[in-house]
Amino acid sequence: KLPNEKEKKSKHSTTHTAFVKLSGPMYFNGIYHEFYQYNLNGPIFGDIVWGHSVSTDLVNWIGLEPALVRDTPSDIDGCWTGSVTILPGGKPIIIYTGGDIDQHQAQNIAFPKNRSDPYLREWIKAPNNPVLRPDEPGMNSIEFRDPTTGWIGPDGLWRMAVGGELNGYSAALLYKSEDFLNWTKVDHPLYSHNGSNMWECPDFFAVLPGNNAGLDLSAAIPQGAKHALKMSVDSVDKYMIGVYDLQRDAFVPDNVVDDRRLWLRIDYGTFYASKSFFDSNKNRRIIWGWSRETDSPSDDLEKGWAGLHTIPRTIWLAGDGKQLLQWPVEEIESLRTNEISHQGIELNKGDLFEIKEVDAFQADVEIDFELASIDDADPFDPSWLLDPEKHCGEAGASVPGGIGPFGLVILASDNMDEHTEVYFRVYKSQEKYMVLMCSDLRRSVIMLFALILISLLHKRLKTKLK
Template sequence: MSGNCTELDTIFNLPNIGLTAIGPMYYNGIYHLFYQYNPEGAVWGNIVWAHSVSTDLINWKKVEHAIYPSKPFDKYGCWSGSATVLPGNKPIILYTGIVDENNTQVQNYAIPANLSDPYLREWIKPDDNPLIVADQFINKTSFRDPTTAWLGRDGRWRIVMGSRRKHRGMTHLYRSKDFKHWVKAKHPLHSTAKTGNWECPDFSLFRFLDRYIPDKDMVDGWNGLRYDYGNFYASKSFLTLVRIEGLCGVGLMSDTTENDIKKGWAGIQLIPRTIVLDPSGKQLLQWPIEEVETLRRNKVELSNQKLAKGEKIEIKGITAAQADVDVTFSFNSLDNAEPFDPSWDRYDAQKLCSQKGSTVQGGLGPFGLLTLASENLEEYTPVFFRVFKDQNMHLVLMCSDASRSTLMDGKSHMKNGNNAYKPSFAGFVNVDLKEKKLSLRSLIDNSVVESFGEGGKTCITSRVYPTLAIYGNAHLYAFNNGTETVHIESLKAWTMSKPLQMNH
């Protein structure tokens, strides 16, 4: 990695962050974000619950660490969990403690030491912990991440924990009348074969359920619907007075451990998202919270621009390394959409994207944005659509391809390998093309590109490490490499300023 790359600073960069943001909470007008953090370095280990607060989800103030290993029930680690506000306006944290060198996991709680402190700086871990221990039917080393609790119509609180049995991922459901004594449900809330341990499950959308059964036509597994089809991990929602936020998506590092240490920081907190149910009732829609728009500067607009095969247009007048761009593409016909080969796996969008990249000429597409691009396109991260015709319907593929994002070698598929991980991420977009339009919004922030297709139906996050396309040397283009001419019906783009990172 070049020296310049070690200096990249992202909007929501929380230095040395671990893998998960674990306890978002809205309490008395203050947003609280708890997150796994290593005070001693940018790699996993020595994990505490770090704590930041905000009044707008954009500008953050770091306060004292909330939880750190100090008791027999968490001597070997304070892992992920969640926060709940109980009746009487009393916050409580649930978290996983590691009790021995065998990685035995139990569920604990902590409460604020002083409710009159608006920032809830100090937390107490009572000695009647742990609240929940694994029974004989649970894998004790894969039993973690209690969710925010929900009070059901029957007057009982409910939480779930992520777990696995061999290669079957599952969530265990627990109920309680008093928040102290918890009883495991006879059956898991849900389980699926060949999915591994389920990390940081989210219960907020299933608050009244005791079992979750997918619709018969839904794919239940890796190739089914996802929050995000890219480098997005351990999301967690929380409820405010007016909306549900998908705050806790973390952008995992795609860099090597060695480079993480050199940079001094690792994972980042992604832009908070608002979550709503699509009118079809079949999927969620996610969209960046409206507060992020307060960071916009230097607006530029384009409209009625034609992109014939092989053409690109540079979006000038903004800082392309840190930008918000919202574009609607239109086209006159679907006739040139290329046939969907029956031999392709219609559920493996990522593989299809790696085969049909942004430079592979198609019929209708590929078209979209070239983000974090160097002047001569030695480096760029394309975010684009490609339309296929499959019998009597059309399939829309959305890709965010990191394979050309950096001149660093990227052969390894593991973060702890010798090279950066830079895959092609992709998902299909469930959209009606009657109006012959597709919309795309991308938030570009030096080493991360968060993209939202068709109003948030399909979301993809890419972590990238350009060596040339940095700061003032980054460029942004709209492009089309399909035979069908595409029009930029409308495009709005802004430079994004940095929020305040307030100290103690």
């Protein structure tokens, strides 16, 4: 419970939720805010408004009244995804996509009604909404959404990017403003690509190689920094690392990869429509994602909710500058209790070792596998990189390989009729080894929401293989 919060719950705090894309996470005056796509009328898509929850520790959250509802001509079809930018003087401002009665999309602005309210419960929409329409030649009026957090360029002007379709290309469209209220389209996108679907929920932020401290995009960017451009496409979140060319006002990837199937991914699990923000409280960049479920609509209606937000993660750039790294925020440590440790367990083919002392529904597992030999590793086929999930399905947990599968069996019933497998395979690729991590849900009847510490597992496993 937050300080001074009344015991009486908000009338909206227990209503159904659905389609919980993140919209505008931020830290402001000692409070973390999480805005998200929310349906007051049931756990199905439709009637979307901005849900609003607050926290002091990123772990315990209180649901408040919706921050934005569908009550103007420019958002009557929905208050969709957007971002929050904190203007000079500590003035937060929301910019979000709204749909009109014809489902045309446009960008709208909202301000806090009372900045002295620590929870910023009420927001007022700008009288000149919508502030941006897709009314230029070549723009698709139903593919124009999800504005990023704003940043200031060296000319003192605000900038932001909006996901859109321009002349048949997918693009992060670039806009400039003096006051964050009146926007002008730049004559070229921040970046575009002719071989992918519409980019949803773009995100653009600065990172320093090997430094896990966050960077405020509106502050002076230190020398040597790179930029990450993230987009939600093909039902996953992908990104590129490159530089922000201030002269051209454009993002330039370090490596241009035409086949989007080979673009880097934020997460290989169920993770979409993520949003990041600079946490000035602890000088870090935090990212959240939406974890969609596979339950049927009838099941969602019966249980009364649908969709999850992942655990917040700190995100930064690896020392070699080639990929983003991430780790659960340190506040998650407060949830860890009753540590169980086992060491020196020897497993032969077909062996299972049961850990009985933990709650299988909420466990954090760190594990080292030390292989006796890797001489029998199967050759790696580069085509698997185009669709790792497909290869995981074809080489399931029951299919033997040269090295693997080995790993964990979780959420298992006593007779093993129900279980979920998280497992590894090792392959030899030219002069190095490749590690494939898969999950097999075919024997699982429980929707799994778990954070597998992939980076730790892979790092330790690769170390053993060197």
